[in-house]
Amino acid sequence: xxxxxAAVITGIGSYVPPNVVTNDDLxxxxxxxxxxIRSRTGIVERCFITPGTSTGDLAVEAGLxxxxxxxxxxxxxxxxxxxxxxxxxxxxAPQVAARLGLGQVPAFDVAAVCSGFLYGLxxxxxxxAAGVADSVxxxxxxxxxxxxxxxxxxxxVIFADGAGAVVLRAGSANEPGxxxxxxxGSDGELxxxxxxxxxxxxxxxxxxxxxxxxxYFRMLGRETYRHAVERMTSVSTEAAxxxxxxxxxxxxxxxHQANARILEAVAKRLGLPEDKQLxxxxxxxxxxxxxxxxxxAEATAExxxxxxxxxxxxxxxxGLAWGAGTVVWPELQTF
Amino acid sequence: xxxQLKEILSNKLKVSPEAITPEATREDIELDSLAVxxxxxxxxxxxxxxxxxxxxxxxxxVADMVRLMEERSAKV
Numbered sequence: 036x037x038x039x040x041a042a043v044i045t046g047i048g049s050y051v052p053p054n055v056v057t058n059d060d061l062x063x064x065x066x067x068x069x070x071x072i073r074s075r076t077g078i079v080e081r082c083f084i085t086p087g088t089s090t091g092d093l094a095v096e097a098g099l100x101x102x103x104x105x106x107x108x109x110x111x112x113x114x115x116x117x118x119x120x121x122x123x124x125x126x127x128a129p130q131v132a133a134r135l136g137l138g139q140v141p142a143f144d145v146a147a148v149c150s151g152f153l154y155g156l157x158x159x160x161x162x163x164a165a166g167v168a169d170s171v172x173x174x175x176x177x178x179x180x181x182x183x184x185x186x187x188x189x190x191x192v193i194f195a196d197g198a199g200a201v202v203l204r205a206g207s208a209n210e211p212g213x214x215x216x217x218x219x220g221s222d223g224e225l226x227x228x229x230x231x232x233x234x235x236x237x238x239x240x241x242x243x244x245x246x247x248x249x250x251y252f253r254m255l256g257r258e259t260y261r262h263a264v265e266r267m268t269s270v271s272t273e274a275a276x277x278x279x280x281x282x283x284x285x286x287x288x289x290x291h292q293a294n295a296r297i298l299e300a301v302a303k304r305l306g307l308p309e310d311k312q313l314x315x316x317x318x319x320x321x322x323x324x325x326x327x328x329x330x331x332a333e334a335t336a337e338x339x340x341x342x343x344x345x346x347x348x349x350x351x352x353x354g355l356a357w358g359a360g361t362v363v364w365p366e367l368q369t370f
Numbered sequence: 371x372x373x374q375l376k377e378i379l380s381n382k383l384k385v386s387p388e389a390i391t392p393e394a395t396r397e398d399i400e401l402d403s404l405a406v407x408x409x410x411x412x413x414x415x416x417x418x419x420x421x422x423x424x425x426x427x428x429x430x431x432v433a434d435m436v437r438l439m440e441e442r443s444a445k446v
Contacts (some may be wrong), residue, residue, distance in 0.1 A: 075404060105387075257423050262406045296404050 041213040042160035043206030046105025047367050050096035051082040051319060060119040065188040072192045077295020081195035081320030083180050089123045094131045094176035097198035101172060104368050105202035107129035111168025114158050116151030116175040116324040119182055120144055131174065139168060141167065148229065149291050149352025151175050151324030154340035163205045174200040177359040179325035182231055184251035193294065199328025211342065212365030216277035218270050219358040225262065228255045229353035263351040265295050268304045269350045274359035280345060282306055287340055291324045291350035292316035311361045313339060336369040371436045378412050392433035392441060
C-alpha cells in the first residue's frame with residue numbers, strides 16, 4: 036500500500052426530500068402490492084421529489100451538510116455524480132458550486148449512473164493527486180423519478196430520489212479517511228441492460244419519430260441481477276486485495292443499495308455476515324449515484340459506522356459500470 | 371440430480387425441503403424470477419452446469435428442472 040498523497044474524507048452529509056412514498060401508495064396506481072415489492076426488493080418506503088425540485092436542489096442540500104461536517108467554508112473543486120442532470124447542457128456542478136457560495140472553482144459532472152459515487156471518488160482523488168485542488172466537494176445526487184416511467188411497475192417501485200456528499204482533502208494514505216485503491220470497470224457491450232434510449236444525440240440525429248416510452252429509463256431485471264451479483268463480488272474481492280485486506284478484515288460493507296436480494300447474494304458470496312452489512316434500502320430505495328454516500332452518512336449518524344471501521348465500498352449499474360474501494364472510517368460529525 | 375437440486379434449493383435459496391417434490395411447480399416452491407437467476411448462478415458455481423435463467427423459467431416443475439440438469443451434464 037502506498038503512503039503518498041491521498042484523498043482523505045473529512046466531512047459527510049446527505050439529504051432526501053421530505054415526501055415519503057410507501058408501497059401501499061404505489062399499489063394504488065400500479066398493479067403491485069406491498070408484499071411483492073418487499074419480497075423482490077426489500078424496499079418498504081422511499082422519498083420522491085415534488086414538482087419544482089431538481090437534482091441540483093438535492094445536491095445543494097447534501098453539499099451544505101457535508102461542508103458543515105468538514106468545518107469547511109471553501110473547497111478547491113466540486114464534482115457532481117449524477118444520472119439526472121438539471122439540463123442536458125451545461126453540467127449541473129457549476130450551478131451547485133455557485134449556489135453553495137464556492138465561487139469560481141473548477142466544477143464538473145460525472146456520469147456513471149449507479150457507480151457515480153465511486154467514479155466521482157476517483158475523479159476527486161485525481162484532482163487532488165494532480166495538484167488541481169487541495170480539497171474537493173464530491174456530491175452524488177439523483178432525481179431518479181424524473182426519468183422513471185410511472186407505468187413501469189418493475190422500476191417505479193425501486194428507484195427514488197436523494198443525495199449524499201463528502202468533502203475530501205489532500206492527506207496521507209495511511210491516515211483514517213484515506214481512500215484506498217479504487218478498482219473501476221465498464222462493459223459498453225451491455226449498455227442496453229440499463230438505459231434511457233432517447234433524448235441524446237443518437238436519437239436526435241435520427242429522422243424517426245420518438246417512441247414516448249423511449250424517453251424513460253428501462254432495465255432488464257434478470258440480466259442486471261446476474262451481472263450485478265457477479266461483478267460486485269469480483270470487484271469487491273479485488274479492491275480488498277489491492278488494499279492488503281482479507282475479506283474477514285472488513286468491518287462494514289457499504290454496497291450500492293440496488294436491491295436487497297442482490298446485496299444478500301453478494302454478501303453471501305463474500306462471506307460477510309449480516310451484522311457487517313450496512314443497509315438503508317428499506318427506507319430510501321435505490322437512489323442511483325446518491326446511494327453509497329447517503330448510506331454512509333445515515334450509518335455514521337446512527338452509529339452503525341464508526342471511526343476505525345474498515346469499510347469496503349462497491350457499486351454496479353448502467354454503462355455497465357462498476358467499482359469498489361476501501362477506506363478506514365474517520366471520525367466525522369453529522370448534521 | 372433431484373437430491374442435488376433439493377440441496378441447493380433448500381440450503382441456498384431457503385425453499386422448505388418438504389415442498390420440493392418432482393411435481394412441484396415454481397409457484398409451489400415460491401421461486402420468483404430473481405430466485406431463478408440465483409439458481410442459474412448456483413448451478414454453475416456448485417455443479418458447473420450451464421443452464422440459463424431463461425431455460426429454467428421454461429421448466430414448469432422441479433422434475434423439468436432436473437431433466438434440464440441431466441441433459442446439460444450429459445453433454446459435458
